[in-house]
Amino acid sequence: MKVLERNKILIVDDAPTALDILRRNLSSQDYQVFTASNVSDAVKILESVPINLVITDYKMPKISGLDLIRHIRENFYETEVIMITGYASVKGAVEAVKMGAEEYLTKPFTDEELFHAVERALNKQELRRIVQAEKPRFSDSYGIVGKSRLVRKMLADIEKASKSNATVLVLGESGTGKELVARAIHYSSRRASAPFVPVNCGAIPEKLLESELFGYVKGAFTGANESRAGFFQTADGGTILLDEVNEMSIAMQVKLLRVLQDKQVCMVGDRKSRKVDVRIIASSNKDLRGLVNKGVFREDLFFRLNVVTITVPPLRNRPEDIADLIAHFTGKFADELGKNLPTFSDEVVQALMGYAWPGNIRELENLIQRLIIMTDGQKIEITDLPSVMRFSITPGSVPFRPLAEEEAAYIRRVLASVGGNKSRAAEILRIDRKTLRDKLKPNDSEINIATKKNNKSV
Ligand SMILES: Nc1ncnc2c1ncn2[C@@H]1O[C@H](COP(=O)(O)OP(=O)(O)OP(=O)(O)O)[C@@H](O)[C@H]1O
Ligand SMILES: [Mg+2]
CATH class of the missing domain: 3.40.50.2300 (Response regulator)
Incomplete structure (x- = not known):
């Protein structure tokens, strides 16, 4: 049946x-x-x-x-x-x-x-x-956690980009959230109901990349027994993410440049190009400008891709976000794994906030997942951390800063230590939940740029 x-x-x-x-x-x-x-x-x-x-x-x-x-x-x-x-x-x-x-x-x-x-x-x-069904549900911040100035700037950029059809280049170190940014642009754009197609250019063998991207017609090569659509045809009406675009060979770069210029795609073995309506987002964890200077990335393609650039900052440049991210991933994994929300010792939170996170958010996400599995929802102590992190506690090395900032950072640490549970944090701090919320609200006006619905198109 x-x-x-x-x-x-x-x-x-x-x-x-x-x-x-x-x-x-x-x-x-x-x-x-x-x-x-x-x-x-x-x-x-x-x-x-x-x-x-x-x-x-x-x-x-x-x-x-x-x-x-x-x-x-x-x-x-x-x-x-x-x-x-x-x-x-x-x-x-x-x-x-x-x-x-x-x-x-x-x-x-x-x-x-x-x-x-x-x-x-x-x-x-x-x-x-x-x-x-598994597509992330975006609120105002498209599933992007963090309130730091750098993240708010990024959200504002995403919002602007989502209102246009321009090609976007997303730059950032590995694990910073480049794909998340690309998804946010797609799902908040007019193309949201059409496909978002991420393609990892670095993972597809050079020989196959062209036919994977553009498709092929029957008889194009031995074994091409029938015509097959490529990622560009699949993404028609939607968005394609060319992840690790820096890995493309010079020959492929030329072909991609042609697509960007003509908005047309030529299936392998076909004599004619055909129009496609695809928004292109490219991402790279290497400095593309530097690669242009070295002669391994075409300058004309770089300019075509680089119409709008969004730079995703490394986690070490936005330590204010660490506590929010810990709370976010703790809630997520405890829920997924059916475990209790663990608590983090003060020492652990301090160590995590002082660590440099070379693997960025992905490293943090993986760590929290591992900790929740290992500690089975109990209290997480400093001995549960990998040794590189244990030694990142640097008491007294924090530069002086305004009281409100210090207070907010302290509240976030407490929050993180109770896995994001606001009632528990308020109890420890002996303030009510509303005060807690108020104190965590960013008090400058920048945040509104990112969250306010702005109907004017860019
Ligand atoms: N601001 C954020 N809030 C919540 N989750 C995030 C955030 N940024 C990244 N993540 C999560 O971190 C993980 C890594 O993000 P993503 O895959 O987008 O990174 P990337 O920059 O594409 O990495 P790579 O260069 O290794 O491909 C994903 O699980 C993503 O959902
Ligand atoms: Mg990626």
Whole structure:
């Protein structure tokens, strides 16, 4: 039996016999089948029933299957499409893939091929749903924890970037949150309902990168038995993150530059480029400018990518955020692992605040996870920390600073020591929760830039 919510298939074909055969075949497999003999009837059905998958013929009088696919991609984002072509037409297939069909079948095809294509398309839909459910929920700060001046500046930059379509370059050391920033831009932009596609350029072998990014047409190379969409086609309407863009070879850099200039992508083996509507965000943990000077990164590409730059500061430059991050990750992992909120000894908090965090937020996140597993929700003592961190307590080395700042830092330390539990912190500090909240509020006006809803586009 097919799972109920994913079994509604609409078949669109102007030939009554073909329609009938497909209907009988798929009904026998427990799919709930709807049929239409033209595109306008199909659209009516799509508007009244939540269809999971559309199987459409390519050639139809009046309005073609391609127009139907285009309509589905624009209006029914979740619906999958399989296109049937009457003859082995590369052009039709490529167009179909480009328009957003998941699969195409060339007539004649066997029942087996049909069922496989249907299952593949439905599985893909299910996967996308799961991914979407796990998509971070963003409040005003898009899931980015921290109140330091540097983080507030970054949030303001993200907000500005999300209102434009400009290419963004995100720079920062490893583990600082570059991908989080890229996601925040995408999910707060108008493209939020289209895909966000992160591609780690450093992890894909040089030889494969071009076909992975741009896709390929059938026969482009040995083994290319069918056309396949690349990351750029998948991201159409959305955003692509070219992570570790500095790892791209010079040859690939030239190809990427062309995409940026023409807004067109050429599938490997295809003679024509096709338009794509993709916002590009690139990230690098190396100083790209420096790489340009060394001659290993093209200057023209650097300028194209560097329209808007967001620099994610290393954690050691924003120690004010450490306590908030400890509280955030403690809550997250205690919850996920079903453990009690642990408490941190004062010494531990001091050590963590004094540590340099070469692995930045990822290192902090991993440490908290490990501590919660190891200490099983009990009190965390200095001996639980790795030795490099134990020696980072430097009493008396803090420079003088305003009382309010010192007070806020102290409150954060107390908060972190009780795993972010505000009532416990207020108890220890002998103040009420409201006072606690007030004292933690940043008192300059900068924060409003990041959180205020500003409808004017940039
Ligand atoms: N400000 C933040 N608040 C909460 N979580 C954060 C923050 N910044 C980063 N993280 C978390 O830290 C981890 C590392 O972040 P991310 O993967 O975005 O870093 P990165 O800069 O892309 O690292 P790399 O260069 O290694 O790819 C992720 O789990 C991310 O959710
Ligand atoms: Mg990353």
